[in-house]
Amino acid sequence: MATGATSDGLAFGPVNGADDSSWSGIPACEMVEKPSTTQHEGSNTCVTSSCPITSSRLCTVGMYLSARLAEVGIEHLFAVAGDFNMPLLDEIVKNKRVSLISCCNELNAGYAADGYARARRAAAMCTTFNVGTLSALNAVAGAYAHDLPLICIAGNPSSLEIGTRKFIHHSLKSGYDLSQRRIYRETTADSVAIEHAETAPMLIDRAIASAIHHCKPVLIEVCVNISTALVPAPTRLPVIINKTPPSNMLLVEMAVNATVALLKGAENPVVVVGPQVRAAEAEEATMNLVHMLGCSAAVMADARGLFPEDHPAYIGVYMGKVGFPSTCVERVEAADAVIFVGTEFSDLITCGYNLHVKWEKAVQVGIDRLKLPSQDFGAIYMKDFIQALAEAVNSKDYNSRQRCWHSENKMATRESVTSFLSNGGIANGFGESANGNYSGIANGDGKAAKGEIAKGVNAGGETVNGDNAIANCISGCVASLGVAAAASTCNADGGGLPHPTTSTIKLNGTNLISNDKDGIICPLSVYQMDRRLAGEPLTLAAVQSTVQRILTKETTVIVDWGDSLFTALKLNLPGGARMEIQSKYASIGWSLGATLGFALGKKGSRTITLIGDGAFQMTAQEMSTMIRYNVPAIIFVLNNGWYMIEECIHPNPLYNQIQQWDYYKLVDVFNGTSSSSKGKSQGFRVTCEEELEGAMRSALVEGDGVKLIDCRIDKEAFSEDLLFFCQTMSAYGMRKENTKLTL
Secondary structure (H helix, E strand, O other), rough: OOOOOOOOEEEOOOOOOOHHHHOOOHHHHEEEEEEOOOOOOOOOOOOOOOOOOOOOOEEEEHHHHHHHHOOOOOOEEEEOOOOOOOOHHHHHOOOOEEEEEEEOOOOHHHHHHHHHHHHHOOOEEEEEHHHHHHOOOHHHHHHHHHHEEEEEEEEEEEEHOOOOOOOOOOOOOOOOHHHHHHHHHOOOOEEEOOHHHHHHHHHHHHHEEEEHOOOOOOOEEOOOOOOOOEEEEEOOOOOOOOOOOOOOHHHHHHHHHHHHHHHHHOOEEEEEEEOEEEEEEEHHHHHHHHHHHOOOOEEHHHHHHOOOOOOOOEEOOOEOOOOEEEHHHHHHOOOOOEEEEEOOOOOOOOOOOOOOOHHHHEEEEOOEOOOOOOEEEEEEHHHHHHHHHHHHOOOOHHHHHHHHHHHHOOOOHHHHHHHHHHHOOOOOOOOOOOOOOEEEEOOOOOOOOOOOOOEEEEOOOOOEEHHHHHHHHHHHHHHHEEEEEOOOOOOOOOOOOOOOOOOOOOEEEEEEOOEOOOOOOOOOOHHHHHHHHHOOOOOHHHHHHHHHOOOOOEEEEEOOHHHHHHHHHOOOOOOEEEEEOOOOOOOOOOOHHHHHHHHHOOOEEEEEEEHHHHHHHHOOOOOHHHOOOOOOOOEEEEEEOEEEHHHHHOOOOOHOOOOOHHHHHHHHHHHOOOOOOOOOOOEEOOOOOHHHHHHHHHHOOOOOOOOEEEEOOHHOOOOOHHHHHHHHHHHOOOOOOOOOOOO
C-alpha cells in the first residue's frame, strides 16, 4: 500500500495488517458498510490525494476524531456539554479508548487539559459554540504560552446556517458568527472548520499534526449536523509526525565550533536547563552534554524534573536572586561560561530580570534557534545541536571536571538545615550545617564533622563507618530530647546521600524516620522536633518539611504562584520527580485544574498540589470533578486569608483580603465521603505541626481520592523570599525608564 505525506510533516503508512477496530478503538458494530449506489451526505471518498483513507467501511465524523485523539495518546477528553457539542460527544465516547471527563466549567476544563498535556504528548477538550469556547480562552492562552499541544474542539451551529442572516443563540451578532475563530487566532497554531463531511478527515489530521508539530493549541470547529455524518473509517495508523524537522547541519557545525571556542579555557562552566527542553524532547541529550562537559547544572524554576536533581552535577534552582540555594545563584552568575538550554526569560521567572550572568560568555539554545554573544543561528533544532556539541566536547579535558561534582556541588548549605538532610550533610543539634564532604554528618556535641561517604560521628565524637552511621549520629544529636535511635543501614554508593533502608527513630512514641511500602524516608530536624513539642503555630517551613518527606520518584508537585512556589523551591526532588508551574502566563488558580488533568494523565503517580487560598477560591469547584472521578491527589491549601503576593506588591486590604472559607469542609460539600463517591476523599484542618503530621498519616493510609489539607497559617508568616520577590517586581513595574536587556 502506498504511503503519502502532507506539507505539515504528517506521514502515513500501514500498521502491519491491523484491523480497523484493533487500533482505533471504534467498535466494529459502530461501523457501516460503504453504500454502493447512493451518495451519503458525508461522501465516501476524500477529496485530496494526501488523505490515506481507503476503507470499505464508514464511521461518523465524531468517531473519526475520537480515533485520531486516541492515536496520539489522548485517553481522556475534558468537556462541558452544550447543545451544539452534545451529538459530537455522543460519537466520541463510542470509542472505548477515550473517556469523557465532565468538568464544572470550561476554564477549569482548559486548565485540566493543560495539566494533561504536561503529563502526556497532547491533550484535548470539547466545548460548545462561543460561550463555552470563549470561557476556555484564558486556559488556552496559557497552554500557548507554555508550548503545550492542546486540541480545542468546539461544537458549532448547523452548517445550514452558513450564509443566512439569522441570529443564533450564543452568537455575538446575526448571521453565521465567526468571532470565536478570529479570537482564537492569537492563541492557536492552526484552526479548521468541519462544515462538510468530505473534508473532515483531512482537516482533522491537519489540525492534530499542527498541534503536535508546533507544540501549540489548535481549534477544531465541528458543525452540529456534521458530527454524525459518515466518512471513511480509518484503517491504518496515519499520524507518524516528524515533530522536529532536520536541522541545517552546516549551520549546526558552525554553531558547535563557535560554542566550543567560547568554552575553551572556561574553568567553571554551567548548564542551565529551561522548560523548552520538554517540548524539544531533549532531556537525555542535555544530561549527556552535562556529562561530557563534566560541569555543574542548574534548572529554572519552571523546569524542575527535566534534569534529575539527584545527579551529582545538580546545584539547584536558578531564579535570579531568589534562586535556591543561594550557592546556586552564586555559581551560575560567577561562571565563566553558561549554556542556557531551553530557557525562557520572563520578568517573573527572573525576579524582574534580576540576572547578573556574563552574557558575553553565554550561549542560549532555543527550540529552533541559537544565540551566541556575537551571532544568531536559525534552522538549528535544540536536540540536534546539543547532541553535536556533546560529541565535540567528548574529551578528557572536559571529563576531568567531573571530579568537582562531589566536592563542590554537594557542599552543605545553611538554607537546607530545616529539611534535616541538607545538600551536603546533616544538621547538628545546634542548627548548624555539617561541613561535609558529600555526606558529612555533624556530631552530638554540635560540632561540624568533616565526613566522607557513609561516615558519621556518634554521640561520643567518634567517627563510625557504614551501617550505623546515621543512627548513631542522630542519637547523639537529639539525646536531650529523649529520642531512641535504632540502627540504620546506609546505601552510600556515591550517587547521593546515604539513606536508611530500614530504620525507626522515635520521639515520644512517634516515628520520626521510617520507611513505608513506597520507600518513603521521613526525617525531621532537631529544630522541627523542638517546635512540634512546643505546639507552636503552623509555618510554611513545616509544610515544606512535610511535603519533602512524602516525595518519591513517582511524585509530581504542582504549584501556584505566591508562597506556594517559594515553599516548593526548597524541596529536594528525588530522581524522576517533577514540579509543574505556569511560570510565564501565571494565571492564578491554574494549579487546581491542572492537578485534575495531570493526575489522570500520569497514572500510578502521586500528585501533590501547593495552592494559596486566594488561588483556590478561583477554581475550587473542580475539586468536585476530582472527587467524582476518584482522582488521587493531595492538596495543601496555604490558608492565611489574603492574596499575599498581591499584598506584598501593593498593600491594601480592600482588595487583597479574602473571605475566609472552611476549605476542609468542601470535601463533604462535594460528597467526597459519601458511598456514591467511593468515600475515599478526606478533608483536614491543621493549625500546628502535630495536627499536620496526623493529617498526613491519615491521608497516606488510603491512596485514592482527594486529600485536602487546610493549612491555617498566620498572615505574618509569609516567607522572606516572597517579600523580596514582590518588592523587586514592584520596583521593576514602577521603574521610570526602561532598562536595556542583553538577553
